[in-house]
Amino acid sequence: MTLTATDLAQAFIFSDLPEAALTKLATRIEESALAPGAVVFREGDAGSDLFVVLDGEVEVGKKSRSGRETRIAILGPGDSFGEMSMIESASRSATVRTLGPTRLARVSIALIEEMAAESPTAYALLLRAVARNLARRLRTTDGVLADIAANVYAHYPGTGTR
Numbered sequence: 001m002t003l004t005a006t007d008l009a010q011a012f013i014f015s016d017l018p019e020a021a022l023t024k025l026a027t028r029i030e031e032s033a034l035a036p037g038a039v040v041f042r043e044g045d046a047g048s049d050l051f052v053v054l055d056g057e058v059e060v061g062k063k064s065r066s067g068r069e070t071r072i073a074i075l076g077p078g079d080s081f082g083e084m085s086m087i088e089s090a091s092r093s094a095t096v097r098t099l100g101p102t103r104l105a106r107v108s109i110a111l112i113e114e115m116a117a118e119s120p121t122a123y124a125l126l127l128r129a130v131a132r133n134l135a136r137r138l139r140t141t142d143g144v145l146a147d148i149a150a151n152v153y154a155h156y157p158g159t160g161t162r
Contacts, residue, residue: 003031003054003105011052011105013080013129021115021122030106040081040096040104043069047085047092049106053077056102061095069095073137083130085109 005022008014014022040051043063053075060073075081081096086109116123
């Protein structure tokens with residue numbers, strides 16, 4: 001299947017990009033079809049690409065200090081992951097694997113850097129979308145942490161609440 005600008009526009013992080021930028025990206029992005037249970041990357045791997053789910057679902061797992069992996073998210077069509085590689089040169093913060101047959105678009109950080117040089121406006125729109133996406137995830141995480149803390153504090157009266 002050939003990736004199109006329309007396919008990319010369905011992804012939140014690309015939805016604000018102009019048609020010309022989407023068309024150019026579509027010709028340069030690697031697309032892959034993965035079987036159920038395939039590992040896209042593991043926590044601790046070097047990060048150099050971001051991914052967009054075109055079809056299917058992936059689960060995001062994070063290891064605790066004790067080494068136990070816990071599912072922290074399920075992502076589907078239009079969702080992206082691996083964006084932190086755009087922002088910092090650090091290892092992957094989670095493991096991502098497919099839950100069923102999944103089609104992904106793989107966007108290299110090098111391609112995004114080329115976009116910055118060729119079309120600063122498109123690059124700025126992409127960064128804004130990535131920032132909004134990360135802020136949305138942080139807001140969700142804050143809510144989950146508040147619920148967990150409230151539950152823990154309920155079992156230990158006099159701690160953590162005001």
